[in-house]
Amino acid sequence: MTTRRALLAVAGAALAAPAIAQEAYPSRPIRLVIPFPAGGPTDVYARFYSERLSRELGQPVVTENRGGAGGAIGSLEVARARPDGYTLLFGTASTHALYPLVTRQPQFDVTRDFTVVAEIGGGPLAWVVHPSQPATLAAFMAAAKTAQPPLSYGSPGTGTLMHLATELMKQGAGNVPMTHVPYRGAAPAMNDVIAGTLAMGVNTFGAALPLHEGGRARMLGIATPQRHPRAPDVPTVAEALNLPGFQAVLWHAVFAPPATPAPVLERLSAATNVMLADAAFRAALDGAGIVASSPGTPASAAAFIAAETERYRPIVDAIRPELEG
Known part of the structure; x- marks a missing residue:
């Protein structure tokens, strides 16, 4: 009798397996891991995304902030999760393009340890100065070339996108000799720009716009292909410094x-x-200063991420001593 019951249980499990495998996805809540603390630009976009994704899928999409180690902690958690579509990562340029470049011993492999779902856009960068500084980006860079001591710019930290993009801009403008000052986040750097103790700061457009509109700081350039309709007076970096294609x-x-x-x-x-x-x-x-990407495919998203990694590789190699200092 025991043997007969065991055989029936095995047969029942075999019959049930196809039903489980064919279960419509999703059938329960989805967890979206944000690998940075709450309140930043990544967190803002992730909550827009999760709310709308929930509507499209008919299931709750619950966000969870798992910050730390430059985004590595939350990223690793998703890489090791069950591959069933119920644990996703809201990754960024920092976690999946720059991290493998700037980290001496990366804790994960971007290609091997993740499957790309979609690239969805984000916040373009903008460079801001105190109102007492030159009124244009070209004039500021010209002044920086001869300033003694060298002018300083602040970023949210060494190896961040804001840091590397500014180095690219400096290089394109003729290797302008400015000094990088890393901060613990973009907000402290912006505070020093407003106070006039830091020559230039870099942030996302959405975060910089209120400062520009309020007159507390002047936005000199935005890293987009065209001027932004919310700040038509601000030129793109490409036009301000004659750097075609700078984004x-x-x-x-x-x-x-x-x-x-x-x-x-x-x-x-x-x-x-x-x-x-x-x-x-x-x-x-x-309205939040976020530029959405056009619809695409997982393959096109993976190609975009690979291209972004290669775009920043030369500048990372050029400033390797600073990164490892």
């Missing part, structure tokens, strides 16, 4: 653990594309 965006992308089933990725990608194509969603993001 720098704190972009965001959604990742899943490796070996996530293709149907799950297709469902997530399709839902993301619906929201990226929606004018109301894009308008809401624009």
